[in-house]
Amino acid sequence: MDLFEEKNIKPMLISEMTKPFNDANWIYELKLDGIRCIAYLDKETELRNKRNLRLLPKVPELRDIYKNVKERCILDGELVILKNGVPDFFEIQKRALTSNRFKIQLSSEQYPASFVAYDILYLKDKELIDLPLLERKAILSDTVNESAKLAISRFIPEKGIELFELAKAKKLEGVIAKKKDSKYYFDKRTKDWIKFKFLADEDFVICGYIIKEKGITSIILGQYKGRELIYKGHVTLGVRYKDLSICETLPSSPFAHTPPGNENAVWLKPKLVCVVEFMPNEKGMLRQPVFKGFRDDKDPLDCQVDTP
Structure with missing residues (x-):
């Protein structure tokens, strides 16, 4: 079936974090703190997240971005x-989790969303995924007429360390490094695309919570x-009890082995996924963890323990 008509793309994944490096065979672009999205643009706009859920109802201000491309295309x-x-990240996630149309409209006027494209997978009636990355980037630039609502991700060659230091100074999330000749592989994680980040982040299943002194809430991950x-531990900083009050409770722990220190826990059905940011360390523990937000574009079973 035609890739555009099928509308079921699972985007290429980014490999685990590594130290910044410089290499003439790579390009580097800023890692944006948003929601990964596939845009199908023809005579209308269709936006899908990694679980193939429609996102346009959450960002109605982007309904006309199809007018900014020269031909029918698919953008990542x-x-x-x-x-x-x-x-x-908090604002875009709050929008994604909102179903009230009035609140969405108010938010879109106060904090309008944008789509930033960094790859083109299909043009007119042809798949482009087997072309080298730099060739796809050139086609992307030729296809998109940029606006405040649809932009193209900028990149620089070779100087990954310098871009990472700039991102860190500006308090941005980090940098994505990509091989110049890399092809596009649906739903695969390769060493062709990797990330540099000042702070690590991972997705976890919310399994319960503990109310501490002064009403502080600690989430069990x-x-x-x-x-x-x-x-996998707890996160406290950034968590609010009211965010969890709608969750379905369980009579006992969902873990096969529950460590001590969780005797006062309220256990939850493991259906919610959240992002936690932390300082990486060699022991694999969550050092200085910060709750970053909920996400609905990932299934709990996809939150798998990293294994060597």
Whole structure:
């Protein structure tokens, strides 16, 4: 079936974090703090997240971006909302989790979203995924007429360390490094695309919470190893109790092995996924973890423990 008509793309994945490096065979672009999104643009706009859920109802201000492309195409990119000139993950996630149309309309007027494209996968009636990355980038630039709502991700060759230091100084999320000749592989993680970040982040399943002194809420985190839920620790900073009050509770722990220190936990059905940012360390523990937000574009079973 035609890739455009099928509308079921699972985007290429970014490999795990590594130290910044310089290499003439690579290009580097800023990692944007938003929602990964596939845009199908023809006589109308269709936006889908990684779970293939429709996103246009959440960002109605982008309904006309199809007018900014010369031909029918499929773009891979990021939905972002800028606050103070930088992408704000909380705002775009809040929008994605909102179903009230009135609130969505107010938000779209106050903090309008943008789609930033960094790849083109299809043009007119032809797949482009087997072309080298730089060739796809050139086609992308030729196809898109940029506006405030549809932009193209900029990149620089060779100087990954310098771009990473700039991103860190501007308090941006990090940098994505890509091989110049890399092809596009649906739903695959290769060493052709990797990330440099000042802080690491991972997706976790929310398994319960503990109310501490002064009303502070600590979330209990888990990840799956196959289909077994593994305890991964707690996150407190940034969490609000009211965010969890709608969750379905369980009479006992969902973990096969629950470590001590969780005797006062309220256990939850493991259906919610969140992003936690932390300082990486060699022991694999969550050092200085910060709750970053919920996400609905990932299934809990996809939160798998990283194994060597």
